[in-house]
Amino acid sequence: MSGRLAVGVALLALLLFPLTGRVYYATLMLPFFGYGIALLGLNLLLGTTGLLSFGHALFVALGAYTAAFLTSKLGVLDLEAIVAAAALAGAVVALLVGPLCVRYVKIYFGMLTLAFGMLGYSFLLKFYALTGGDEGMRVLRPRLLGQAFSPLGKVEYLTGPFYYYSLAVLLVAAIVMWRIVRSPFGLGLRAIRENAAKAEFTGVDVRRYRLAAFVVAAVFGAVGGALLVVPTGLADPLLAYWTHSGNLVFMLLLGGFGSFFGPVLGAFVFILLQDQVMSVTQYWRFVFGAILAVVVIAFPQGLMGLSSERGFAPLRRRSKQPP
Numbered sequence: 001m002s003g004r005l006a007v008g009v010a011l012l013a014l015l016l017f018p019l020t021g022r023v024y025y026a027t028l029m030l031p032f033f034g035y036g037i038a039l040l041g042l043n044l045l046l047g048t049t050g051l052l053s054f055g056h057a058l059f060v061a062l063g064a065y066t067a068a069f070l071t072s073k074l075g076v077l078d079l080e081a082i083v084a085a086a087a088l089a090g091a092v093v094a095l096l097v098g099p100l101c102v103r104y105v106k107i108y109f110g111m112l113t114l115a116f117g118m119l120g121y122s123f124l125l126k127f128y129a130l131t132g133g134d135e136g137m138r139v140l141r142p143r144l145l146g147q148a149f150s151p152l153g154k155v156e157y158l159t160g161p162f163y164y165y166s167l168a169v170l171l172v173a174a175i176v177m178w179r180i181v182r183s184p185f186g187l188g189l190r191a192i193r194e195n196a197a198k199a200e201f202t203g204v205d206v207r208r209y210r211l212a213a214f215v216v217a218a219v220f221g222a223v224g225g226a227l228l229v230v231p232t233g234l235a236d237p238l239l240a241y242w243t244h245s246g247n248l249v250f251m252l253l254l255g256g257f258g259s260f261f262g263p264v265l266g267a268f269v270f271i272l273l274q275d276q277v278m279s280v281t282q283y284w285r286f287v288f289g290a291i292l293a294v295v296v297i298a299f300p301q302g303l304m305g306l307s308s309e310r311g312f313a314p315l316r317r318r319s320k321q322p323p
Contacts, residue, residue: 007261014167018159026159027231032271033166034060034228037173039251039263041220047257048181049213050193051102054110055117056248059090059218061124061240063225068137068235079142079165083226090222094215102210105196117245124237136236139229158231166227173220174264180216181260189213250292256302265303 018026038060045051063086070076070085101112124131131137141148141157144165149157180186188209191199200206229235238244247270255266273291277284299305 011171015164018163023155023159026163027155028271028275030158030163030166030231031228032267033170034224034226035248035251035267035271036170036224036264037227038221038224039248039255039267040173040177041217041224042248042252043257043260043263044177044181044189044213044220045217046252047259047262048186048193049189049210051105051210051213052110052249053113053217054242054245054249055113055115055120056217056221057242057244058113058117058120058240059093059221060225060228060244060248061120061235061237062086062089062093062218063222063227064139064229064235064239065124065131065137066222067142067226067229068139071140071142072138077140077143077148078146079144079226079230082142083169083223086222086226087219090218090220091215094218095211098211098214098218102207102214114242114245117240118242121237121240121242124240131237134237136234139233139235141233142230162230169223169227170264173223174261177220178260185209185212250288253292254295254302256304258301259304262302262304269303 014029017029038056041059042053042056045053045056066086066089067082070082076082076085097116101109101116104112125134127133141154143149144161147161149161152160181189188199188204191202191204192206192209196206225239229239251266251270252263253266254270255264255268256262273288274284277287281287295302
């Protein structure tokens with residue numbers, strides 16, 4: 001199956017899914033949209049630029065608390081304004097912490113992003129008067145395109161208008177990211193990933209390009225976070241905790257960061273797996289750790305790699321090796 005056909009089939013399935021009457025699984029797809037948007041940004045850092053962030057959850061939490069503060073404190077209920085404010089907040093914070101982070105690469109970049117992520121978590125947890133502390137902040141039901149959909153109950157609202165609204169935002173985010181990755185700017189990022197010294201020699205401002213990628217990734221993370229908390233109605237400090245960043249990296253590796261749609265597939269599979277495994281055992285993180293180990297060792301290109309012959313190359317090489 002060609003890539004375009006696969007994307008078309010997946011999009012058609014998502015469009016028709018709420019109409020099947022399986023309400024539970026329709027609500028299960030709602031976090032997928034938020035995570036899919038956030039992972040498009042994270043993949044710009046890792047898959048395109050070669051920078052692995054362990055603190056991307058900071059921007060997801062930032063978008064979530066922006067939605068909570070605007071709806072519960074300021075009475076702003078238009079989701080378009082909330083998404084725009086979340087994107088702006090993500091960009092501002094990224095511009096504050098990014099210049100320091102992008103001065104470093106490899107593990108040092110990862111540790112710096114982790115440090116800022118934990119600083120954000122501590123702020124959300126300790127400043128109770130502003131953030132609600134460990135109790136979090138309520139997220140009120142927003143209006144979509146100026147419509148409140150008051151006659152609809154919560155489930156009908158989430159699996160109807162909000163479902164398709166979130167899907168539309170994910171599609172727009174994917175189109176925008178597609179254009180970014182395939183623009184001259186994206187080509188410069190790939191050059192930096194392959195060899196930063198050579199890219200700089202050809203005239204690419206490496207640090208500025210990395211900072212721009214960091215800001216774009218933060219914007220996508222914040223927008224995803226704003227959508228993520230509407231179904232739950234609560235912004236929680238754990239959204240900024242390092243384990244949440246770990247989940248995002250897990251999704252990235254699971255789907256395959258070498259492919260544009262790999263992270264989106266990773267988010268989809270992660271959510272379904274988490275739901276099924278958590279219903280069986282409380283040690284679901286142990287199971288996920290084992291799955292991640294298998295994926296990294298046997299299928300380094302992730303699940304997207306399985307759709308190509310190259311995806312099975314590592315196993316073939318191992319099978320040909322003498323004992």
